Structure formats: structure tokens, C-alpha cells
Amino acid sequence: MKTQKGFKLTALLLVFCMCFLLLTSCSGGKKPLTIWVGIESVDFYAEMMDEYVEMYLQKTGKAFPHEISVQGVDTASAAAKVLDDLDAGADIFTVAHDNLGKLTAGASAIAPVKSQALLSQIKGDNPQTFLDVINMTVQGTEYTFGIPYIGQSLVLMYNSKYLSVEDVKTWEGIWEVAKKNNMQSMSLMGDDGYNNSFLVLASSAKTGLMPAKIYEGGKLDKCDFTSDEVISIMQWGQRFFTDPNGGKMPTDSGWEIELRDEISLSLIGGAWKYKAAQAALGENLKIAILPSFTLTQEDVKGTSVEPNSVYRSGTFADCKVFVMKKGSEKAEYLEDILLYLSSKEIQEKSFIECANLPAYKNAITEFASMQSDNLDTALAARQLEMFNYGIPQPFGYSTTHNFYYYSKGGPDLVKEILENRDNLFTSAEAIKNQLKMIENIWKTGERSN
Numbered sequence: 001m002k003t004q005k006g007f008k009l010t011a012l013l014l015v016f017c018m019c020f021l022l023l024t025s026c027s028g029g030k031k032p033l034t035i036w037v038g039i040e041s042v043d044f045y046a047e048m049m050d051e052y053v054e055m056y057l058q059k060t061g062k063a064f065p066h067e068i069s070v071q072g073v074d075t076a077s078a079a080a081k082v083l084d085d086l087d088a089g090a091d092i093f094t095v096a097h098d099n100l101g102k103l104t105a106g107a108s109a110i111a112p113v114k115s116q117a118l119l120s121q122i123k124g125d126n127p128q129t130f131l132d133v134i135n136m137t138v139q140g141t142e143y144t145f146g147i148p149y150i151g152q153s154l155v156l157m158y159n160s161k162y163l164s165v166e167d168v169k170t171w172e173g174i175w176e177v178a179k180k181n182n183m184q185s186m187s188l189m190g191d192d193g194y195n196n197s198f199l200v201l202a203s204s205a206k207t208g209l210m211p212a213k214i215y216e217g218g219k220l221d222k223c224d225f226t227s228d229e230v231i232s233i234m235q236w237g238q239r240f241f242t243d244p245n246g247g248k249m250p251t252d253s254g255w256e257i258e259l260r261d262e263i264s265l266s267l268i269g270g271a272w273k274y275k276a277a278q279a280a281l282g283e284n285l286k287i288a289i290l291p292s293f294t295l296t297q298e299d300v301k302g303t304s305v306e307p308n309s310v311y312r313s314g315t316f317a318d319c320k321v322f323v324m325k326k327g328s329e330k331a332e333y334l335e336d337i338l339l340y341l342s343s344k345e346i347q348e349k350s351f352i353e354c355a356n357l358p359a360y361k362n363a364i365t366e367f368a369s370m371q372s373d374n375l376d377t378a379l380a381a382r383q384l385e386m387f388n389y390g391i392p393q394p395f396g397y398s399t400t401h402n403f404y405y406y407s408k409g410g411p412d413l414v415k416e417i418l419e420n421r422d423n424l425f426t427s428a429e430a431i432k433n434q435l436k437m438i439e440n441i442w443k444t445g446e447r448s449n
Contacts, residue, residue, distance in 0.1 A: 032067040033330045035337075036093035038320075039072035044353045045341070046070040056242060066330055075320060076202040082109055082325065091328040092338065094120050097133045097319050098396040100145050104136040105399065115335035122147060125344055127361040130319045133392045146321030148359035149342040150350070153386040154198065154315040155379065157277040158188075158266035159259065160286040168266070168286075171240065171247075171293040171313075178245040185240070186247045187255040187264040191272060193411040194316060194393075196249075198268055198290055199237045199271030200414060201314025203389055204229070205292055210314060210391065214405070214442065218397035225439040228303035231428050233311060234417050234435070236299040238425065241418040256280045261341075268313075271357060274379055281326055287378045289385045290315060302428025317390030319359050357383050403445070410441045 037045045053064045071090065073081065079099040082089035086109055095103065103110045113119055123131065126148050132145035158168055162181060167173040171185065178185040195340055203210040211229035218223035240246040248264065258264040259280040267277060268290065278285050290313035297307045309334045322342060324334045340346065348367045349360040357380050364384045370377055395402035404410075417425050417434050427430050437447045 002428045011283065026226050030067075031329075032069040033337075034090040034092070035068065036073040036078055036090040037070060038075050038094060038356075041350065041354045041356060042070055042072040047193050048341065048346055048349070049337075050359060052337060055340075057222040062331075066333070079103055086325065086327070091323050091325050091330050092334055092341075094150075094320055094324055095146075095323070096321060096393075097130070097146055097148070097321050098393040098402060100134065100136050100321070100323070100396040101398045101401070103323065104138055104145060108138050109326055110145055111326045111328070111331065111334075112138075112145055113147065113324075113335065113338075115339065116144060118147065118335050118339045119144060121339060121343065125342075125360050126319075127387065129317065129387065129392050130359060132393070133319070133396055136396070145323055146319075147323070147338050148319040148321050149343045149347055150215065150320040151318065151357045151359045151383065151387070152271055152320070153317040153383045153390050154195070154268055154270055154290065155382045155386060156266055156288045156290050157259075157269050157274070157281075158286055158288060159262070159281055159284050161284045162262075162265055163286075165286075165288070168288040168291060171291045174265055174291065175199065175240070175243070175246060179266075183245065184248045184258065184264040185245060186266045186268060187258045188247065188250055189255060189267060189269045191249045191411065191415050193406045193414075195268065195270075196411065196414065197316055198313040199233050199418075200225075201316070201390060202293075202311045202316055205310035205312055214391075215394040215397070215401050218394065220399075220400065220404075221443050223439050223442045224441070226432055226435045228305050228428075230435060231431050232295050232300045232309070234414075234431050235428070236293055236295055236311075237418045238420050239296075239299065240293075240433075242420055249419065271355070271379055271383065274355075278375075285375065287375065289382050289383045290389070312389045314345045315390040316393045317387040318392050351380060355379070360418050400445075404442055408441045408445045409447070413438045413441075 003152045037046065049068045049070055051067065056064045073093065075094050075096060078093050079095045079102060082093065083102065122144060130148045134148060135142050135144050156168060162177055164172060167177055174185045199211060200212055211227050211233065213222060213224035255267050256265065256276055259267060259277065269277060292310055295305060295309045297309060300307050322338050328334060344360040347360050348369055350356040350368050351358050351367065355376050364381055371379060395405060413434055417431055420426065424435060440448060441444060
């Protein structure tokens with residue numbers, strides 16, 4: 001009897017396990033529709049999707065057929081996660097626009113936008129600079145892959161205890177106050193090719209043109225970084241960075257301490273460090289666009305550039321975009337969701353709730369929330385103003401562009417000029433030779449041919 005009971009128990013357990021496995025495998029086909037956004041925005045977009053589901057019911061008379069899961073993922077790593085395991089990737093996820101090249105290389109991991117309603121909204125709502133970087137060519141045909149919904153650029157965060165609104169209009173104004181108080185004019189957030197781009201991307205106040213040319217039209221060989229204008233800008237930068245009261249590259253102490261302890265008057269930084277700057281300066285924190293600077297006779301020496309020429313500090317003015325996983329089982333629902341999530345109405349709500357800078361081209365004039373007089377609004381407004389003096393990172397066309405610009409030594413060579421390493425860059429000719437190496441790195445990944 002014991003043997004028979006044991007046999008029945010074993011049989012029941014086997015049946016239970018088989019049922020469990022069957023249920024598990026069946027539920028695998030009912031995975032939720034997954035959306036990845038920045039960690040700081042999860043609650044907001046989860047709430048927006050709850051509203052979308054309710055609107056879907058009212059519009060169709062039917063319940064939305066899938067559970068929706070909004071998850072927080074570091075934007076910088078989202079593309080790599082998808083490329084590592086496409087099946088595990090979200091149906092909709094957020095990337096910086098310059099990741100589109102790697103996501104569409106070879107067998108594309110993302111799907112193009114086909115909905116005419118969504119394409120029309122993208123075209124109507126975004127500045128041309130964003131429209132220029134969200135299309136990729138796959139197998140000879142150009143498609144729109146990115147749906148912009150957040151923007152970002154570098155701005156000046158400064159200590160209003162010492163600096164006035166008038167002071168921060170020019171680097172010379174900040175520099176003068178720094179000399180009077182024996183402080184540093186500015187700290188850099190980083191010496192990489194992004195955070196230290198304000199001189200590389202500087203533009204003429206007279207013409208609005210940027211002397212540096214970086215991958216124009218997405219072409220690797222369309223780079224120019226050796227003009228007399230660039231040389232003069234670098235000579236101004238060297239004078240600024242070698243002066244004890246001028247700009248300073250990142251130090252061991254860190255920019256937070258330099259601001260907090262009143263060692264530095266200002267910081268070139270992005271919105272992602274806004275809270276840290278607020279913690280360092282408290283009520284003295286103010287935000288401005290990056291200042292202009294004027295070339296002196298010393299700065300134009302050895303070039304054809306006229307002294308007293310004025311240039312505006314530049315920035316990479318970028319967008320974060322939604323993309324759709326290629327082959328998603330929920331593909332028929334994704335574009336309508338994105339039409340909603342990237343709409344100007346949701347972008348304004350995202351700004352109010354999460355301080356996300358809208359990508360919408362008329363946000364600064366049309367959004368009532370941007371008319372408020374507070375620091376969050378100032379941060380957004382100044383970033384949008386910097387879009388007039390910046391370009392989107394032109395690296396999304398392929399993985400090569402990004403790698404050559406950032407990772408093959410170019411930023412270090414710029415830093416050597418600005419700090420006049422070993423006193424090697426005291427002439428226009430020496431600087432030009434270094435600029436030739438930087439330009440060649442951008443084009444080929446090598447310092448010389």
C-alpha cells in the first residue's frame with residue numbers, strides 16, 4: 001500500500017509540474033508591452049500610459065489588449081542592452097540620437113516609423129537640427145527611426161553672490177571678477193570631447209557660422225579644424241586656461257567642491273548635474289547661456305583673423321529619442337503610443353513633472369509652464385537658447401564617427417593646446433600642426449596619414 005500511495009503521489013507531482021510548465025510557457029506569450037525611459041521619469045510615463053489606456057478604451061470601446069510596463073533604464077546603456085539581447089529589449093526604448101547608427105548597422109535592431117500621422121508630427125514639431133539626425137539609411141533606403149521628445153545642451157551655472165547678469169554675458173566679465181576675488185573663472189565638468197566642447201564648437205557672433213566642421217553630411221572626411229579662426233580661438237583658450245584666474249580643467253577636488261568652497265565662480269555643465277550644482281551653491285545658483293569672448297591682438301597673432309572679433313561659446317545640442325524594437329509582437333500598437341508620448345502636450349507635462357527639456361521647437365514661446373520665474377524654467381530656457389549656438393552630435397551615422405571623435409585621443413590633444421603642455425604650443429604654427437593631428441583622428445582614427 002505504501003508503494004502504491006508513493007506511486008500516486010509521484011504521479012500527481014508530475015502532473016502538477018507539467019501543468020506548471022505549460023502555464024509558464026503560455027504566459028511567456030503574454031509578456032507586457034515594455035517601455036524603457038530614463039530612471040528619473042518612470043513614474044511620470046507610467047502615469048501617462050495609464051491615461052493612454054483609459055483613452056484607448058473610450059476611443060475604441062475595448063480594453064487595451066496588453067499589460068504595459070514602464071521601466072527605468074540608463075539612457076546611455078539602453079542601446080547596448082538591446083544589441084546584446086534583442087529579445088530581452090523593450091518594445092519602445094529611449095536612446096540619445098547618436099546611438100541610431102549602431103542600432104541600424106547591419107541587421108537593424110529597430111523599426112522605422114511608417115505611420116503618416118507620426119511622421120507628420122515629427123516633421124511639424126521638431127527643429128531642423130533634430131530632423132537632420134533622426135533618419136538613417138538601411139539597404140539604400142532612408143527611413144525615420146528616432147522620435148525626438150527630450151532635448152539637452154550645455155549651459156553656464158554660476159555663483160550670483162559674485163557674478164551679475166551683465167558679468168556672465170562674456171568670459172572677460174567673469175574673468176575680471178575672478179581676478180578681483182582671486183578665484184577661478186570656471187570649472188569644467190569634464191575634459192572629454194563633450195563637456196570640453198565650448199571652444200571647439202564656438203561660432204562667430206558676426207556671421208553665426210562655426211569654424212569647426214565635424215562630419216558634415218555624415219561623411220567621415222568632411223572635417224575641417226585647421227582654419228585661422230580655429231587657431232585664434234585656441235590661442236584665446238590657451239590664454240584663458242593658463243591664467244590662474246581663468247578656466248580650469250577638472251581637478252582632484254572636483255567641481256562640486258570648487259563651487260561650494262568658492263574656488264570657482266561658474267561651471268559649464270548639463271542639466272543632469274543641475275541638482276548637484278544646486279546643492280553646492282544653494283540660493284546663489286543662477287543659470288545663463290555660455291558666454292561670448294573677444295579675440296585680442298595676442299589671440300590672432302600669426303593668423304588672418306581681425307582682432308576684436310567676437311565668438312560665442314558653443315555646445316552639442318542633442319535630442320533623446322524614442323525608438324521601436326524591430327520585430328516586436330506589439331508592433332501594431334507602438335506608433336500610436338509614440339504619437340501620444342512624443343506630443344507637445346505630454347512634453348510640456350514631462351517638463352513640469354520631471355524637468356525634462358522639451359524637444360518641441362516652439363516650447364519656449366508656447367508652453368505656459370516656461371513663462372514662470374524660477375530656476376527650473378531658467379535651466380530649460382537657457383538650454384533652448386543654446387540650441388542657437390550648437391549642433392547635434394554628428395556621430396549617429398555609424399559607430400566609427402563616435403569612436404574616432406571621442407576615443408582616439410582627439411580630446412587629449414585639444415587639452416594639450418589649451419594648457420600649453422610642456423610649453424610646446426606657443427605659436428600659431430605649432431597649434432595648427434596639433435589641429436591637423438586632431439582633424440586626421442576625426443577622419444581616420446590615426447594622428448597622421
